[in-house]
Amino acid sequence: xxxxxxxxxxxxxxxxxxxxxxxxxxxxxxxxxxxxxxxxxxxxxxxxxxxxxxxxxxxxxxxxxxxxxxxxxxxxxxxxxxxxxxxxxxxxxxxxxxxxxxxxxxxxxxxxxxxxxxxxxxxxxxxxxxxxxxxxxxxxxxxxxxxxxxxxxxxxxxxxxxxxxxxxxxxxxxxxxxxxxxxxxxxxxxxxxxxxxxxxxxxxxxxxxxxxxxxxxxxxxxxxxxxxxxxxxxxxxxxxxxxxxxxxxxxxxxxxxxxxxxxxxxxxxxxxxxxxxxxxxxxxxxxxxxxxxxxxxxxxxxxxxxxxxxxxxxxxxxx
Numbered sequence: 001x002x003x004x005x006x007x008x009x010x011x012x013x014x015x016x017x018x019x020x021x022x023x024x025x026x027x028x029x030x031x032x033x034x035x036x037x038x039x040x041x042x043x044x045x046x047x048x049x050x051x052x053x054x055x056x057x058x059x060x061x062x063x064x065x066x067x068x069x070x071x072x073x074x075x076x077x078x079x080x081x082x083x084x085x086x087x088x089x090x091x092x093x094x095x096x097x098x099x100x101x102x103x104x105x106x107x108x109x110x111x112x113x114x115x116x117x118x119x120x121x122x123x124x125x126x127x128x129x130x131x132x133x134x135x136x137x138x139x140x141x142x143x144x145x146x147x148x149x150x151x152x153x154x155x156x157x158x159x160x161x162x163x164x165x166x167x168x169x170x171x172x173x174x175x176x177x178x179x180x181x182x183x184x185x186x187x188x189x190x191x192x193x194x195x196x197x198x199x200x201x202x203x204x205x206x207x208x209x210x211x212x213x214x215x216x217x218x219x220x221x222x223x224x225x226x227x228x229x230x231x232x233x234x235x236x237x238x239x240x241x242x243x244x245x246x247x248x249x250x251x252x253x254x255x256x257x258x259x260x261x262x263x264x265x266x267x268x269x270x271x272x273x274x275x276x277x278x279x280x281x282x283x284x285x286x287x288x289x290x291x292x293x294x295x296x297x298x299x300x301x302x303x304x305x306x307x308x309x310x311x312x313x314x315x316x317x318x319x
Contacts, residue, residue: 046087049074053091060094067091100213102222113208117175120204123184123197127216129169131223131241134216138197140183145173152242155194159242221252228252229259 049070056063071088078086107128114120126137135155144151149164165173176183182191192200201216220241227237234249243249 044087046090049087050091057094061099064093064098067093099215099217099221101225102214102218106210106214107222109210110205110208110214114204116172119184122172122176123201123204124219125169125172126183127201127219128223129166130163131220131227132163133220134198134201135194138182138184138192138194142178142180142183145183154242157242157244159244161240161242163240224249224252225255228256231256 049067052070053063053067056066067088071086074083074086074088077083110124111121114124123137126132126140127134130137130150130152132152133154133156136152139155140150140152145165149162152161152163153159154161173183184192184197186192186196186200198216205214205216224237224241227240232253234246234253237243237249237252238246241249
C-alpha cells in the first residue's frame, strides 16, 4: 500500500478549517480517498473522526481497520508537534470486526482435506505452527531453517524472530522436497507474492468446505490461542508471534484462563451436588442413621481460665 501525506492550503470540506491531512492509497476503488481523509489536523475533534469511520459501519472489519489507520496518522501529527491531543482515544471499535479464530474442529477439517506432502498442507502448517502473518510465511526460505528453528524477519514490525519448529511442522516439512529459495512456490516455480499467497489460501480453504469466516489471518490467531491454552504467558506468546504490544496477546491468555476457571468451578459444583461436604469441622454434618438429621456433638462449656493452659498455670501460682 502506497501512502502519501499531502497538506493542501486551499482545501474546502465540511470539516476543514485550516490544514488538511490526506491519505492517498493504492487500494481498489471501494476505498475512496474521502474515507482516508483526516481534515483539520490542528482542530479536528472526536466527532469528525467518528463521522469518517461511521461511513464503514456496514463492514465492521473495514471500519476498525480504518480507525486503526487514522490513529496512526494522528499519532504522526502529535509526534511532529502539530497537535497535543488524540481525538480517536475514546472512539470504540465496531463489534464483530475481529478476525475469526479457527477452532480445532475447523483445523481438523482442513487437514483432512489436504494431506501431508501437498503444498496446501505445507502452507497451512507454516501458518499454524509459526503464528506468522501470511505475508511473512510467503517469503520463508529453506535457507532460514536451522537446527534451532526458523528465522523470520517480519515485514510489518521489522522484528527478527527465531521460531522453534513444532514436531508436527517438522513432519510436514520432512515430506517436502527440500530445495533452494522459497519454501512455498507457485505452479511456475516462483515465490508467492503476499497477495498471491492470500488468494491461494482463500481458494484452498474454500475447497476444504469451510465457512467464509475461516480466513488465513485466523490461523495466526489460532496459533496464539493454542499457546495460551497450553499455559504460555503473554510474553511467551509474543516471543513466537512477534506482537509489538501485549494488548492483543493478553486476550488469548485471558480467554484460556477463563476456560480453566470455568471448568474448575463446574467440577466443584458437580462434587457438591453429591451431598458430600469436604473439610467439615467435627460436630457438623448429617447423622449416619438419618440423613435428614443434623449430627451435633455438645461439649461442656469451659471458661477462659479452664480452656487456656497459661491461665491455668497463672491460677496455680496465685493460689
